[in-house]
Amino acid sequence: MSTTIESSRFGRVEIDPETVVEFPEGLIGLEGSRYALLATDAASPFLWLQSLDDPALAVVVTDPHRFFTGFSVELDDEDAARLGLDDATAVAVYVTVRASPAPEDFTANLRAPILVWSGKAYQIINRAPGCVLRAPLFHAASPEPEPAC
Amino acid sequence: MLRITRRPGERIILGDNVVVEVMEIRGQTVRIGIDAPRSVRVYREELWLEVKRENEAAAQAAGAKLPELPPELKGG
Numbered sequence A: 001m002s003t004t005i006e007s008s009r010f011g012r013v014e015i016d017p018e019t020v021v022e023f024p025e026g027l028i029g030l031e032g033s034r035y036a037l038l039a040t041d042a043a044s045p046f047l048w049l050q051s052l053d054d055p056a057l058a059v060v061v062t063d064p065h066r067f068f069t070g071f072s073v074e075l076d077d078e079d080a081a082r083l084g085l086d087d088a089t090a091v092a093v094y095v096t097v098r099a100s101p102a103p104e105d106f107t108a109n110l111r112a113p114i115l116v117w118s119g120k121a122y123q124i125i126n127r128a129p130g131c132v133l134r135a136p137l138f139h140a141a142s143p144e145p146e147p148a149c
Numbered sequence B: 001m002l003r004i005t006r007r008p009g010e011r012i013i014l015g016d017n018v019v020v021e022v023m024e025i026r027g028q029t030v031r032i033g034i035d036a037p038r039s040v041r042v043y044r045e046e047l048w049l050e051v052k053r054e055n056e057a058a059a060q061a062a063g064a065k066l067p068e069l070p071p072e073l074k075g076g
Helices: A077-083 B045-058
Strands: A003-007 A011-015 A020-022 A034-038 A046-051 A058-062 A092-098 A114-117 A120-123 B011-014 B018-026 B029-035
Touching: A020 A120, A034 A058, A046 A092, A058 B045, A092 B045
Parallel strands: none
Antiparallel strands: A003 A011, A020 A034, A034 A046, A046 A058, A058 A092, A092 A114, A114 A120, B011 B018, B018 B029
């Protein structure tokens, strides 16, 4: 059964149940636990995590692997045990994006990625070295390759 | 805020199953041990606040359109 919400950004949006993810622990500092992953522009690398509890709340996310080739996620033992994840679980990873008027000022939060599997999502602290809170998304101006994360 | 004075080795119990122990005091630094069920997430406050700030910033992209990127900056 599909849900329809009145998003303050997108107007009336029909939510495909396939896109709904439940955050049992919420997103850090944000309200609500049910979100939908909306791809409003198939050509864009960005998606919206639209809250189903608060139509005014939508968070820009992207797939970090598109921008950071060496990106990886390392959980600490407590998180790994709590989430029950092992290497065999197919997990999709998203990172929040801080947008800006100038594209070169866009940053992604590699320190607290969002892991999605089986309709559940968790924002966790990434222990992989070099994963910073505000990693520049575009580094065309820099000839140096990005660090591993 | 409840204020409690503790010495190294002494503990505080929160609810039924969270134990906080003052392990060591050295100068300006206090080592704290926390024993809590897995379902209780523990963060350093400054990191929690920084992640909250990034989440809020990601929620503030104005308008319905996703950020526009010039072609040369598209991720590849």
